[in-house]
Amino acid sequence: MPKETFFNLPQEKQHRILDISLEEFYNHGYEKASISRIVETAGIAKGSFYQYFEGKEDLFGFIAQVAREKQLVYASKLLESGSDLPFFQLLEVLLKGSLAFMKENPRLSAVIEGFMKSSDATLKEIIMGESIKISDQFNQQFLAEAAAKNEIRPVLNIAFTAHALTSLSQSMVEYLRSQNIEMSSMDDQAFDEMVKEMLIFLKYGLSGPV
Amino acid sequence: MPKETFFNLPQEKQHRILDISLEEFYNHGYEKASISRIVETAGIAKGSFYQYFEGKEDLFGFIAQVAREKQLVYASKLLESGSDLPFFQLLEVLLKGSLAFMKENPRLSAVIEGFMKSSDATLKEIIMGESIKISDQFNQQFLAEAAAKNEIRPVLNIAFTAHALTSLSQSMVEYLRSQNIEMSSMDDQAFDEMVKEMLIFLKYGLSGPV
DNA sequence: TCGTCATATGACTCTATAGTCACATTGTAA
């Protein structure tokens, strides 16, 4: 957690530091992200940085936390707004939402994604220990409720299925990224098709509606 | 690619260097893996290392390549041996195979996995540009053939579905890892149950057999 | 035995990092 001095800073300065840090992590990944570069770009002294944060891990942890909160709030709102919808329609709303979030917060989602996947053990604990757990829990509850209402078949291993759902959501994003599709320039129709395919897959699997 | 001098080395020395390097990458990830530590542990001089390899990236690229080849050979054999089986049975064989490979080559698969997920752009090119592509292609062909034989529904976007399949396979492994289940100590029954769940999911999706 | 060529060596250079600290500046309250 940042120190009090950081939160005493004018909002504008706080945001500038966080934005620049986010950009740095986005461009270089956690390991290669450089505090020296961050303070230089942000136009603050090295010493000041260490008056705001404990260190690199503290800074990153905070950015990750903010990102997770944003994402969770976003998803929860969608969930609320569509709580009356049948499962698969709600799922559609959520999938579209996760893409929309990514479109609106490209660096934020990329950094989280990137670090969910960091090979560094420490980082895995910071992020994977949180982001994936949160996503899995979210999905687990989601699945449990749907199963209770008989909207989906009773799932044998709900923890695993929830995790699979997390992975698939990510996979969707990864796929788009691998296609070198510029998120911001991607039209809604392409999004819709992707989501449609995904939904059919989730709903009927590979065998298809009988 | 390693230099000729590396391949001129006695097999035992080659293996020792590669094993120790693999261990280093496994323990520290690419970024933090240290050439200095590797040469120290392997009992060779820094200079010698640079007579064998162009540098760190070269070393890692080679290890990754060997790992991919092993994995591909393994999967191809399974594919061959079960080529007469119906799609979903073959899928079962492949999924079990990927877990078995992981069980037999824990470090190898962990390193590949870890780096498929590295946040570092260079690494993503080395690995993701290869491993994931290879896995996706493999799955794409696999799906195309099954679709041609009407064993699965015609897939709208085969590239994406192939990628989703890649992700799910990984997800299975990730899940096991996250449960802190010691791969080597895991009994075959637990494996079977995991695979069973996965297969139902792939086959029927969440809606279940109608 | 000698000469030569591939290979082995490790001290060294160069670069970059995270983090520190003695001192400077600023804002505010008396």
Next chain:
DNA sequence: TTACAATGTGACTATAGAGTCATATGACGA
């Protein structure tokens, strides 16, 4: 205006990394 605490500063330390290079070793053919 003064005093004092909070905040800002950047040169500096300590550390560690990748990669180099002049020199040493050893194997092998003549």
